[in-house]
Amino acid sequence: MKKLLITILITLLMANSAVIVSFGAEESPTILAESAVLIDASTGQVLYDKNMNAQHYPASTTKVMTALLTLENLDLTKTVTIDAETPFTGGSRVYLLEGEQVTVKQLMYALLLESANDAAVALGKEIAGSIPEFADMMNKRAKELGAKNTHFVNPNGLPDEAHVTTAYDLAMIAKEAMKNQTFRKFVKTYRYIIPKTNMQDTRYLYNTNRLLYDKKTKVLVNGVERRAKYDGAIGIKTGYTGEAGGCLIAGAKRGDTELISVVMKSTNEGRFSDSIALLDYGFANYKSTKAMDKGTILGEVKVNRGATRKVEVVAKEAAYATLPIDASEKLVKTKIVLDKKVKAPVAAGQKVGEVQIYEGNSLVGHVDAVTTKAIPKGGVLSIIGISDGVAHVIEIIFSAAIGLILFLFTAFVILKRRRARRRRKRREERLLRMQGPNRDNEYWRY
Numbered sequence: 001m002k003k004l005l006i007t008i009l010i011t012l013l014m015a016n017s018a019v020i021v022s023f024g025a026e027e028s029p030t031i032l033a034e035s036a037v038l039i040d041a042s043t044g045q046v047l048y049d050k051n052m053n054a055q056h057y058p059a060s061t062t063k064v065m066t067a068l069l070t071l072e073n074l075d076l077t078k079t080v081t082i083d084a085e086t087p088f089t090g091g092s093r094v095y096l097l098e099g100e101q102v103t104v105k106q107l108m109y110a111l112l113l114e115s116a117n118d119a120a121v122a123l124g125k126e127i128a129g130s131i132p133e134f135a136d137m138m139n140k141r142a143k144e145l146g147a148k149n150t151h152f153v154n155p156n157g158l159p160d161e162a163h164v165t166t167a168y169d170l171a172m173i174a175k176e177a178m179k180n181q182t183f184r185k186f187v188k189t190y191r192y193i194i195p196k197t198n199m200q201d202t203r204y205l206y207n208t209n210r211l212l213y214d215k216k217t218k219v220l221v222n223g224v225e226r227r228a229k230y231d232g233a234i235g236i237k238t239g240y241t242g243e244a245g246g247c248l249i250a251g252a253k254r255g256d257t258e259l260i261s262v263v264m265k266s267t268n269e270g271r272f273s274d275s276i277a278l279l280d281y282g283f284a285n286y287k288s289t290k291a292m293d294k295g296t297i298l299g300e301v302k303v304n305r306g307a308t309r310k311v312e313v314v315a316k317e318a319a320y321a322t323l324p325i326d327a328s329e330k331l332v333k334t335k336i337v338l339d340k341k342v343k344a345p346v347a348a349g350q351k352v353g354e355v356q357i358y359e360g361n362s363l364v365g366h367v368d369a370v371t372t373k374a375i376p377k378g379g380v381l382s383i384i385g386i387s388d389g390v391a392h393v394i395e396i397i398f399s400a401a402i403g404l405i406l407f408l409f410t411a412f413v414i415l416k417r418r419r420a421r422r423r424r425k426r427r428e429e430r431l432l433r434m435q436g437p438n439r440d441n442e443y444w445r446y
Contacts, residue, residue, distance in 0.1 A: 029277035030222055033246075034265035037167040038278045041175055041251065041258040042288045042320035043365050044146075048261075048278055052168040055149055056264040059239030059247045060092070060115045061170055062157030065138050066123060067112055067186065068177045073127045076105040076182070086121045091158055091241075093118040100199040109192040113205040115238060120156035131155065146172040159243040167262040174236050174249045174260050179317075187235030187251075188212065208238045210272050211250055219273035221280065228272050230279065236260070238271070246271035252279045256320075257288040289329045291357050292319040298336050298369050301352045306344035306375040313338060313352055316368040321357050333358045338369055346375040 028048070035056055038048035046052070082100045094116040096102070104126070110119035124134035131154060138152040147169035153162050177183045190213050194203040210217055210228040212235070217228040232252040239247035248271040250261045261278040263271050294317045300310040321332040338353035346352075353369035 027281075029274075029281045031263065031274035031277055032266045032270035033263035033274045035167045036261065036263045036274065036278060037171050038259060038261045038282050039171045039175065040282075040286065040288055040320070040322040041178060041253075041260045042256075042318070043322045044172070044175060045322040045364070046168070047259070047282050047286055047322070050167075052171075052262075053149055053166050054264075055164040055166055056247075057157070057159060057163065057241065057244035058165045058170060058264070059157045059241045059244035060117075061237050061239035061247050061249050061262075061264075062152060062155065062163070062165075063111050063115065063120055063239075064170070064177050064237050064249060065142060065152065065173050066120050066155040067108060067183060068173065068180070069127060069134075069137055069141060070104065070108060070111075070123050071180055071182055074104045074123070076103065076108070078104045078126075080104060080107060080122055080126050082122055083125065086118050086125070089118040089121050089156070089158075091117045091156070094194070094203060094205070095200075096122060097199045100197050102194070102197055106194045108186055109189070109205055110194070112186045112237065113189060113192055113207045115208055117156040117158060120154075124155035142169065142173060145176045157239060157241070157244070159241055167264050170249055170262045170264075171260055174251070174262070178234075178236070178251060178258075178260070184234065187237060209233075209235065209248070209250070211252075211275060217269075217272075219269060219276065221273050221276045226273075226276060228276075230276055232283075234258075240268055240271075248272065248275050250275035250279060252283075254283055255287075256290060257283065257286070259283065285325050287323055287325050287327075288320050289323050289332050290318055290320055291332045291334050292355055292367075294318040298353070298355065299338060301338055301371070302341040303346055303375050304341050304343045305378055306346065307378040308375055311342070311346055311352075311375050312372045313369050314372055315355055316349070316351075316370045319355050319357050319365070319367045321359050321364050323359065331360050336369065342371075344375050344377045346371055348372065348374040 031050065035051040035054045036048065037046060037052035039046055079101050082096045082098055084098045087096050087098055092115045094110045094114055096118045107119040107123050110116040111123065121131065124131055128134035128137055134155055135153050139150065142150045142152065147165065150165040150169040151162055153160050157163065190207050192205045194205065196202050211230040211233040214228040218225050219228050230252055232254045233250070234253050235251045236249040244265065246266040246268045247264050252259055259279055259282040261275050263274040266274050292315050294315055296315045298313045298315060301313055303309060303311050319334060323329065323331065335356040335358065337356060342352050348371060350371045351368045352371055354366045355369060356363055357365040
């Protein structure tokens, strides 16, 4: 009887614990970080915010921007020769040596797996020539991506009073970086080997993001002990210094739903538990719904003064909406809004409208509508709306007509001359007949 009661009690406690865990996942997460944000990676919609616009030191999460600029400006196969200053970079590094030759690809793995500060410096110098100039590129690109409170001064995140950003800004930068399939491959890789170089033996690199692989380490998430490895983790980048505390940009994908979380000013272990709590909250409460595929044909736009009169328009990227987990996907609608006309020349990929995404009657997002090809300026006839193709046909017809007219005129002249010769010959023949048969006799001459 006692065993039966104990069994029932244990069963009830386990059931109750399950309810608490499930309930906790649906409630706002409890995190240690001073600042945090959770976004839908497909839409950019903010799903959770804790002081997301407060400025902090980003530590090595800075390297997401460095990696993005590298992919946008360098060939991965390019060989970089390390200068005299780079090896003296402090903090985490792969101990590059002056004169050592490594590829951009190898430096990228060092940057994103081992979080190598010297690799960041080498890449920054290779791209811009100097660290200050590279920092200018970083700040410009950050603004383009929607960062509002960011100022970078170096490519690696080593402490500097002027080197600050926010959880929200890092989320926007990471969102853009994750659109690049090569970047996604880098940040999801656990282990990479740099083979022997001209100056050093083989080096083995390991990712510092425990969410990708660590089944042994336990972390406390909303009061429940969990393993650090996270189901669906796809990256992105860790960061830690004494000044910055524990930072982590984390990405995870389940089904069509992809989330990005950012935590700043947490602890070394807390950055992982915080990220798990945020991602759990996101997957428990929200889902991404695709409204339109990338490249969907949206129609045509008239081209004023163009070589052709119209240009085809498509969706620049897939359109998504973020919905509550239990909401019907039928709530998501799209509206195509295109420019009535555009003036030539038109560039391929030029924005000429947008696809508006609605959740019910509420506008929740949009994606650009872009042209599929370039349209140069047209010829003279484009002024009256005749495309170069039609103008070419008209030119051929006109040329043929001119040729026909010249041919007919020439034929007419030749025919007229022939008729004149025939008439002249007939007149001569009549004159000869009138003079008679003895017209050549000497008698008739005197």
